[in-house]
Amino acid sequence: MTEISRRKLITTGLAAAAGVTGLGVAARMAQKHGLIPPDHGGIYGLGETLNYASHRLLTRHSLAREFAREQISKIPVANEIRPASEEFTRLQAGGFAEWRLSVNGMVARPALFSLAELKSYPSRSQITQLACEEGWSYIAEWIGVPLSNVLEVVGIEPQARYVVYSSIDSEWWDSIDMADARHPQTVLAYGMNGGELSVGNGGPLRMRVPRQLGYKSVKFITSLTVTDSLKAFGKGLGSASPEAGYAWYAGI
């Protein structure tokens, strides 16, 4: 072995060792600052982690684009008619007067809210785009109570890291981190374009997370669970989406 190739070998070895150590340090830092998504395992974990971590660093407080009233789409796309369950039929027949939102988990005062109670809190109206991962999109005015207001009412514990939300159709559930949960544009929407939120668009209550793609905006919301870990929910991947092959973080 010549002098040069030995030197090359040593520098390459040192560089590799530094690289591996660097990655280890980076991973620990990322974990500490909440930059690791729940579906970070598996062959696509690298890309998913880079998406989530970079977006968290870049967009923690940024606001989703809002539009002028004349940009509202004529027909807001409704790609689902209604949940098939008998319970939903019963609630719909009663004008959703008996619809309840349960808020539980790491909260000081677990509560059940009726729609009337949610509507009694200060509301927010915003004209934002809903973009589907398939490629289509529409703009609508969404009216609802900011999720942060509801979280304030129940008093979340300081170690809370995620809010898990679930549809009356229990197949559909998802979660967001506290950056999105406390974000001013994340609302529990009950109105659209000046009127009630139709069942086709997720009424009577839909989570709206305008900085993420449409599938994070779960329809027919009946429960919120505040938690510090997503491990106990479903397969521990953070939502029903990764269980169906879709990314947990849908900001892209």
Add this chain to the structure above:
Amino acid sequence: MGDSACVPSSASTFPAVTVTSRHSALVRVTHWITALCFLALLVSGVEIVISHPRFYWGETGNIHTPTLFKLPIPASRNLVPTGYGYVLPDQNGWSRYLHFQSAWVVVLTGLLYAIYGLFTGHFRNNLLPVQADLSWRAIVKHLRFERPSESDAWSYNTLQRLTYLFVVFVLFPLVIWTGLAMSPAFVSAVPVAVTLLGGQQSARTIHFFVSLALLLFLLIHVVMVFRAGFRSRMRAMIFGTPMERI
């Protein structure tokens, strides 16, 4: 080691032993990583388009709005009226994961290549056209796809140089930009990324056409490799030299 790709034409008169390499190790490694990522992006991109093979211009577009154009293919979602009586299986989950993962790898690889290219003079020496060759006559000659001579294996011709520069500095940046412009979170932080393009659906449409341009480049690139001599060109891009060392 520096950039040794630009070997004087007299090289061929010397024994091949003195020849170092046609393509530096960094160019070879980044080339193949990019090629692999591009294939992954292409396959996953096609799968994603199949879920909504309609294109629009402006901010929004959906099944209730007029299209700019439609692809005459069936869709993987029953919501889309395609005229076909069946719906293809939904492949968007893994396609989206793979698309973004490959995008990260190719963007980071591209950054490494760009930094290398700027600092070693790779762009200046190997890709910037030589003044004397910048004539229509020279370009038309290349456009006839004539089989290159032996000495051409050591340097790029003018049309090649212009094409590579266009791919590296126009098509790649544009496809990255239009991709980012479709991300609702990214544009919440950088709204001009999408407003400059005329809206999110415009970004999607431009993304589609730039991808087509990149695909066209890939096809011509591969055809030219075959015409120029598959073995020598592949050898150069894998091992560094177009001919076997003696």
